[in-house]
């Protein structure tokens with residue numbers, strides 16, 4: 133279980149939304165205040181996670197949405213056990229680039245896997261570790277994919293337009309259902325403006 137002083141922040145969004153940049157900027161800003169913080173990511177963050185990341189993002193084998201859900205959650209379970217839970221118990225601020233909501237948006241709303249199955253598998257892996265704040269960087273599909281054009285496309289970026297539209301709609305639906313946990317930001321704005329909006333919210337939640 134999380135300690136009272138801990139803070140767990142996740143970043144979510146579709147392809148090319150800029151969440152990894154914003155997660156890094158926030159991490160730097162918090163550590164500058166000498167507040168213990170940790171930045172990690174999904175899929176990845178552990179040795180097992182890195183292998184799963186490679187498999188789900190770059191392999192050419194067929195992976196069914198249910199199997200994909202299990203793989204992302206295997207990576208998640210290891211990350212929670214090895215990294216996230218111990219850090220939160222110490223009172224460290226944990227920032228995670230993607231978490232359970234990505235599985236709901238991508239495998240549930242994108243691939244159409246039954247949402248109750250996604251919810252069950254997600255909660256088995258998460259073991260009650262729920263974010264205090266989730267930042268959604270919302271960007272139109274065409275702008276996000278355009279931003280990613282220069283790097284080698286992975287299995288997700290090459291999915292159909294409808295898949296990506298489903299993912300975006302899925303994130304927005306999740307945010308609407310839990311407005312207290314989510315901070316939705318128009319990610320077409322410039323980096324500094326976005327970082328400022330995130331800081332306004334996070335600074336109020338920081339210990340001390």
Ligand code: TMP
Nearest residue numbers: 174175204230231234235238239288289
């Ligand atoms: P990223 O490193 O660009 O965030 O790539 C991770 C990819 O994996 C991204 O396309 C989203 C996808 N993904 C899922 O489909 N489900 C998940 O549960 C997670 C964590 C990521």
